[in-house]
Amino acid sequence: xxxxxxxxxxxxxxxxxxxxxxxxxxxxxxxxxxxxxxxxxxxxxxxxxxxxxxxxxxxxxxxxxxxxxxxxxxxxxxxxxxxxxxxxxxxxxxxxxxxxxxxxxxxxxxxxxxxxxxxxxxxxxxxxxxxxxxxxxxxxxxxxxxxxxxxxxxxxxxxxxxxxxxxxxxxxxxxxxxxxxx
Amino acid sequence: xxxxxxxxxxxxxxxxxxxxxxxxxxxxxxxxxxxxxxxxxxxxxxxxxxxxxxxxxxxxxxxxxxxxxxxxxxxxxxxxxxxxxxxxxxxxxxxxxxxxxxxxxxxxxxxxxxxxxxxxxxxxxxxxxxxxxxxxxxxxxxxxxxxxxxxxxxxxxxxxxxxxxxxxxxxxxxxxxxxxxxxxxxxxx
Numbered sequence: 001x002x003x004x005x006x007x008x009x010x011x012x013x014x015x016x017x018x019x020x021x022x023x024x025x026x027x028x029x030x031x032x033x034x035x036x037x038x039x040x041x042x043x044x045x046x047x048x049x050x051x052x053x054x055x056x057x058x059x060x061x062x063x064x065x066x067x068x069x070x071x072x073x074x075x076x077x078x079x080x081x082x083x084x085x086x087x088x089x090x091x092x093x094x095x096x097x098x099x100x101x102x103x104x105x106x107x108x109x110x111x112x113x114x115x116x117x118x119x120x121x122x123x124x125x126x127x128x129x130x131x132x133x134x135x136x137x138x139x140x141x142x143x144x145x146x147x148x149x150x151x152x153x154x155x156x157x158x159x160x161x162x163x164x165x166x167x168x169x170x171x172x173x174x175x176x177x178x179x180x181x182x
Numbered sequence: 183x184x185x186x187x188x189x190x191x192x193x194x195x196x197x198x199x200x201x202x203x204x205x206x207x208x209x210x211x212x213x214x215x216x217x218x219x220x221x222x223x224x225x226x227x228x229x230x231x232x233x234x235x236x237x238x239x240x241x242x243x244x245x246x247x248x249x250x251x252x253x254x255x256x257x258x259x260x261x262x263x264x265x266x267x268x269x270x271x272x273x274x275x276x277x278x279x280x281x282x283x284x285x286x287x288x289x290x291x292x293x294x295x296x297x298x299x300x301x302x303x304x305x306x307x308x309x310x311x312x313x314x315x316x317x318x319x320x321x322x323x324x325x326x327x328x329x330x331x332x333x334x335x336x337x338x339x340x341x342x343x344x345x346x347x348x349x350x351x352x353x354x355x356x357x358x359x360x361x362x363x364x365x366x367x368x369x370x371x
Contacts, residue, residue, distance in 0.1 A: 011336060015348045025355055032358025036330050038307070048229050049211050055233045056203045059240050 005030070188252060195243045207236060210253075214260055217331035220315060221264045221324075231263055238263070257332030258342060261324070314364040322357035329354055 005026065012022040194202035214235060218228035238259055246255060315323055325343060328334055334342065340350040 007335075011347075011351065015351065028359060029355055032355075032362065033330070035362060036311070036326075036358070048215055048232070049207060051229070052207050052211055052233055052236060053204055056207060056236055056240070057200060059237050060198060060200050060203065 189248055192243070192246065192248050192252065195239075196246070203236070203240065206239070210256060213331050214256075217257070217260060217327055218264060220312065220327050220331070222267065223312065223316065227267065231260075231267060235260055235263055251338075253333055254338050254342070257328060257334065260332075261328060261342070310365055310368060314361050314368060317364050318357060318361060322353060322360060325350065325353050326357045326361065 008029065009022060009026055012025055013019075017025060191202045191205050195206065211232065215228055215232050218231040219225060222228055222231065235256075239256070242259070246252075315327075318326070325339060328342065329336075329339055332338075336347060336350045336354070339345075339354070340347045343350065345353070
């Protein structure tokens with residue numbers, strides 16, 4: 001709401017204007033306001049307001065009345081998102097292994113235990129050459145062969161720095177999902 | 183306007199009562215229409231914006247919390263709508279530069295019963311004001327229109343335009359003086 005003369009005068013004083021200057025500015029602003037009021041003292045064509053009222057009625061009686069094309073667009077976007085989600089889910093689950101004890105889910109454990117000695121691709125090749133063997137058995141065979149080569153010396157297997165650490169490792173440390181190594 | 187009646191009407195609007203919106207339209211419609219008309223210099227755009235504003239008002243009224251600043255809120259929405267429209271069409275500047283060739287006459291009727299001479303005088307004054315407004319720098323024009331039609335205080339203007347209070351006052355003061363000078367000069371020509 002516009003200020004009255006007193007408020008405006010106080011405002012001008014707060015801005016550090018001299019009393020004369022304040023008075024003059026106040027008068028000029030008021031004169032400008034009055035002039036504007038006088039020059040604009042006309043009301044609208046009543047038809048404009050009638051049409052506005054019709055629009056208000058229309059909006060209130062049909063809330064969220066988006067144009068029809070927007071409804072279709074929103075539906076199309078929702079359908080596209082649903083299809084993309086379905087295809088994504090299908091692909092994701094389609095790539096998942098069907099047998100829990102074989103395939104990529106075992107890899108972290110294998111990597112942890114024999115990461116320096118037995119490459120995964122070697123195991124994969126072995127797996128192809130020995131289709132009748134389970135992956136666990138294959139891995140165990142490889143580990144036993146490897147350990148046997150170094151006479152089952154822990155230092156030779158894990159290195160000097162890591163051998164103590166290995167001894168201190170609890171069974172729980174190995175007891176992870178996937179292949180049991182101990 | 184009684185503050186109580188406005189509060190009541192706003193509550194009724196929030197309840198979705200058509201009569202309350204009609205009341206708001208009658209109360210603020212003319213002022214908003216003239217504001218839009220002064221900004222866009224187009225009767226068609228002004229009416230379009232006015233309707234758009236009330237549609238927005240219907241959507242947003244539920245979130246409004248009345249603290250005696252309804253006009254400020256309303257005119258802030260109006261200013262944003264007008265600005266967006268101007269940006270979208272990039273027409274506003276062009277319209278105001280061709281103000282001398284103002285060919286679209288707004289259909290208006292006198293606010294009260296007046297003689298034909300008085301009506302003619304007012305209509306001429308109305309056209310002169312539009313022409314002078316068109317010659318004002320845009321920043322001055324916007325702040326003057328907001329003060330006049332929005333009935334905003336200088337503090338509210340400062341808040342709306344994100345400028346210091348003193349700057350708001352100086353801009354309005356300078357703008358009004360400049361407007362009067364332009365109108366006087368145009369009259370002499």
